[in-house]
Amino acid sequence: LIFDSEQDFLYRQKGQLKLDNTIIEEFLPMLVITALKAKFQPYELRFGPTTCFSSIRFESSITDPVIGGGIQLREKDHDFAIGRHLFIQTSYTPDFQESVTIDTYIAYIAAECKTNLDKTMFQEAAATALDIKTAVPGAKYYLLCEWLDMTPINTSTTAIDEILILRKAKRLSSNFRSRFNIAGNRHQHRTMFEEYLETNPFAIETFDRFLQHIQRMVTDDIEESVLKRGYF
DSSP, rough: OTOOOOSSSSHHTTHHTTTTTTTTTHHHHHHHHHHHHHHTSSSSOEEEEEEEEEEEEEEEOOOOOOOOGGEEEEEEEEEEEEEEEEEEESSTTOOOOOSSEEEEEEEEEEEEEEEEEEEHHHHHHHHHHHHHHHTTTOOOOEEEEEESSSOOOOOOGSSSSSSEETTTSSSHHHHHGGGGGGGGHHHHTTTHHHHHHHHHHHHHHHEEEEEEEHHHHHHOHHHHHHHHHOOO
C-alpha cells in the first residue's frame, strides 16, 4: 500500500508515522511461547512488550522524610521481554503502617526490535543494556533487526549480549532508497525491490539461535556447564 501509493506522503513519512515498522515485536511472544511452553510451565512469567524496572532512587532528606523514603522507580519500555511481576514496598517502620507500594516488572530477558539498525540505535541499545544489567545483573539483552544499516561493531565492548540480523542482509543503500521518494521511481523499480525482499527472507536459523539463548537461561546447570567446558 505504501510503496504503491500514487502520492509521496505515506512513503516519505512512513518512519515517523510508524506505518511499516517490523512485525517482529508482535511475532516474538507467539514464537517463544509456542516453542518453549513446556520449559516455562513451572514459572509465572510475562512475555511480550513490557515496561520493566530500570533503576531506583529515593527523593527524601533528613528534614523531608517522605513516606517510604520517597522511592522513585525509573522504568524502560521493552519491545520484547520475559519478566516477572514485582511489587516493591518501602517504609520507615517494620510493620509498614505508612508505606509506599510500587507495581512493576523485572526483565530477565529483554530484546529491542528494529527494522533497520543504524549506529545511533546501536548506541541507544548499548546504554539500555547497561541500565538493565546494573539493575538485574543476571539479565540478558538482545538486539534484533531485519536489516543492518551500519558497519558491524564488536558487542563485547557493550552490555549487549548479541545482535541478530534476521534477514542476514544489509539495507539498500541510501542513494538507491532516495529514488523511492517519487511515485514514478517506485513504480519503475518495484520488481527490483520485490526481488530484494524475496532473496533476503527471514532466516530460520537466526530465530532458532534466539530461542537457544532463551532456553539456556532456563535449563543451564552452571556447575555442570563449567565442568564440561573446563573454564569459567
